[in-house]
Amino acid sequence: MNNKITAVLVDDHAVVRAGFRLLLSSGDKIEVVGEAARGEQAIQLYQECRPDVVVMDLSMPGIGGLETIRRIVQRDSEALILVFSVHHEQVYVSRALNAGAKGYITKNSAPELLTEAIAAIMRGECFVERGLLKNQQDPQPSNDHQAILAEFSPREFDVFRLLAEGMTAQKVADQLCLGHKTVANYATQIKKKLQVDTTTELAHIAVNLGMLQR
Amino acid sequence: MNNKITAVLVDDHAVVRAGFRLLLSSGDKIEVVGEAARGEQAIQLYQECRPDVVVMDLSMPGIGGLETIRRIVQRDSEALILVFSVHHEQVYVSRALNAGAKGYITKNSAPELLTEAIAAIMRGECFVERGLLKNQQDPQPSNDHQAILAEFSPREFDVFRLLAEGMTAQKVADQLCLGHKTVANYATQIKKKLQVDTTTELAHIAVNLGMLQR
DNA sequence: ACGAAACCGGGAAAAGTTCCTTATTTTCCC
DNA sequence: GGGAAAATAAGGAACTTTTCCCGGTTTCGT
Known part of the structure; x- marks a missing residue:
């Protein structure tokens, strides 16, 4: 397997994109083939590049992350999207997965987790950062x-x-x-x-x- | 000092009053001479009994605890009022003290604290449960x-x-x-x-x- | 392709908000 | 005690928001 995994980055903050680009590229396994600052761009970019994975923030101006996920998945039901968000709350996780994301990690997770997560969803698995879903299948009485x-x-x-x-x-x-x-x-x-x-x-x-x- | 300290209890919940009556009486130093379920009653009761101390909950129907404190103190500026409240938040503490209370403890504090607090305010001190005021004099940057x-x-x-x-x-x-x-x-x-x-x-x-x- | 659901907003009446003003009572200070 | 200051209460008028009802388009699943 000489071929690297191709990825596009979606985040409205350029600095964050730059950081993640370095982080992803450092492993020699992944190549960042494109960046987008907002949902609309991301959708277009996806259709041009057809990357193996999309790494995407949820909070963005315009149509927002969730809607972006939906539209990409709608156009390519095989799309592999990894969400990395500041939110660690269950509601966001479940909504992201429902929208079609294949993985969810938070922005303050260990850096290794990012490549781990990408590897996992490339294998067809669904990767959610440890602890984020624990409350979900628990039969919670209230709420x-x-x-x-x-x-x-x-x-x-x-x-x-x-x-x-x-x-x-x-x-x-x-x-x-x-x-x-x-x-x-x-x-x-x-x-x-x-x-x-x-x-x-x-x-x-x-x-x-x-x-x-x- | 043969004479016991006289106290009146103010709380809208009869069970709580009963419990506190026992608690206060058990020490052999304090005698509960009256009970009131709401602020208006408490004010009237205070004028009839002129107890040494008033032990009062803050959350009550009608005029509420703070207003009750104000009105009692207005009629007798020497009145010694100890607040025992479920609230452990600074805002409530400072408002109670501003209203004229001489002490503040929470409902889940150690039982001994109650008699301790009463003894303290009888000596003319101002007794606030440890930790409740800590944030107050700290020069907090925000908020x-x-x-x-x-x-x-x-x-x-x-x-x-x-x-x-x-x-x-x-x-x-x-x-x-x-x-x-x-x-x-x-x-x-x-x-x-x-x-x-x-x-x-x-x-x-x-x-x-x-x-x-x- | 057809029904269901999501999406968008118009119109009219009801409810809530803002701003200004007035008045009584309480409180505080000298 | 007398007067300034603050708290309390609320009316009127202009305005904004909310509710309720409705009709239209787009999109989705089967």
């Missing part, structure tokens, strides 16, 4: 919120997250490039699904699920 | 929120707390027996002081200060 949330559509989830962070509906609309009425409608719908009355309670749910840091 | 919050008027603080919990302005108005316009005005004022735009951000502040449990 049907978690379950409800996991069934949210991408848009619902985005609107939920941004509202829960404390943004006004108007700002959410700007960020997602939607009409304010649209966001308002989603908000109403989300509150109904989670059976709460106020946006503040959405924040509490997000906090309780550990979705919000700092 | 001016804490400072701003500590200067809130009683009403501002109540409105803030209830809004942060996720109540609608209308429900807050009902709870505090105010007009909805009044609550709305307080809400605007509070947001301005804390320099945020949304009620959701108030929740985040409360969470970050550890004011909200579960």
